[in-house]
Amino acid sequence: MKAGPRVSVFYHMYTDNLGEDFERMKEYVESLGFSFSPNWSRSICMEMSLKYLRENGYSRYHGETIKWFDDMPPLTDAYKNGIKRMIYLPQDYLEGKWGEFWLDECPMNGRIINIRWNGRLSLCSWTFDDRSSVSEYLTTPIEQLWEARRSSPICKECLANNCASYMNYFDMDGIDQAARNRLSPDLASNRKFFGDNETAAP
Numbered sequence: 001m002k003a004g005p006r007v008s009v010f011y012h013m014y015t016d017n018l019g020e021d022f023e024r025m026k027e028y029v030e031s032l033g034f035s036f037s038p039n040w041s042r043s044i045c046m047e048m049s050l051k052y053l054r055e056n057g058y059s060r061y062h063g064e065t066i067k068w069f070d071d072m073p074p075l076t077d078a079y080k081n082g083i084k085r086m087i088y089l090p091q092d093y094l095e096g097k098w099g100e101f102w103l104d105e106c107p108m109n110g111r112i113i114n115i116r117w118n119g120r121l122s123l124c125s126w127t128f129d130d131r132s133s134v135s136e137y138l139t140t141p142i143e144q145l146w147e148a149r150r151s152s153p154i155c156k157e158c159l160a161n162n163c164a165s166y167m168n169y170f171d172m173d174g175i176d177q178a179a180r181n182r183l184s185p186d187l188a189s190n191r192k193f194f195g196d197n198e199t200a201a202p
Contacts, residue, residue, distance in 0.1 A: 008035040014085040018183065040088040040179050042166065043079075046126040046158060049090045051075055052083065053161050058091040061160035064153045068131050087179040093162040103164045109149045113142075121145055123152055126167050 009029045011022070022038070029036040043049045051072055053059040083089065093102075106124065114122035120133040121140055127133075134140065134148045149155050158164055 006035065007032075008037050011036065011038040012041040013038050013087070013179075014041050015087060015183070016085055040175065041082075041086050042088055043083060043086065043090050044126055044167070045128045046124070046154065046163065046167070047072070047129050047132065048075065048079060049126075049163055049166070050154070050157050050161065052079075053090055053094075053163075056091070058094055059157075059161055060094065061157040063156055063160070065157070066132075066153050069154065087182050088175060090161070090163065090166055092175075092178070093165045102162055103159060106149060106155060106159060106164050107168055108164070109146055113137075113145065123149055123154060126163075127154065 009025075011025055011029075013022070026036050026038075043052060047069065050059070050061075050069075052075060055075060108124045112125065114125050115137050116122055116130065116133055118130070119137050120130065121135060121137050122128075123132050123134060132152075132154055134145055
């Protein structure tokens with residue numbers, strides 16, 4: 001097709017990389033002809049996000065759980081330090097106006113299949129622990145994967161805590177504005193949520 005690849009560099013925005021780091025990376029990426037896509041960092045691992053909600057008293061789930069998940073060790077200092085640097089937090093979709101975005105069913109179900117490095121199927125894009133995988137990709141009927149997502153305690157806990165909305169970036173304009181409100185005015189003035197049309201590749 002004589003078409004070159006399109007390269008997009010995703011820049012995860014934290015409270016401490018929005019000044020000079022942001023500007024220098026944007027300039028460097030655009031000098032190479034690539035698309036620069038800044039986006040607010042998230043706690044993207046489902047197992048750790050649910051653990052975070054539990055440990056901090058935010059969780060609204062009181063149903064069945066998996067033993068290994070119940071027995072997970074406390075969150076590490078590295079994770080806690082990362083959360084402190086984030087602007088967009090797992091509990092955001094449990095509070096305020098985003099309650100209207102509550103999902104009764106996961107938008108991943110019936111839409112996306114995630115195959116792990118070892119050929120096993122993940123419950124979704126955000127479950128990283130191999131113990132939460134379903135079964136082998138080549139021997140699992142697709143209906144079994146959909147059913148696993150409907151019945152897994154991890155999936156039920158995710159929905160009960162509205163993590164599906166958090167992971168899927170619902171209400172992007174609202175998220176962008178909320179992030180700006182949490183930042184000092186000099187840093188928030190020109191930060192775009194991911195998908196800045198002005199820097200998109202032609």
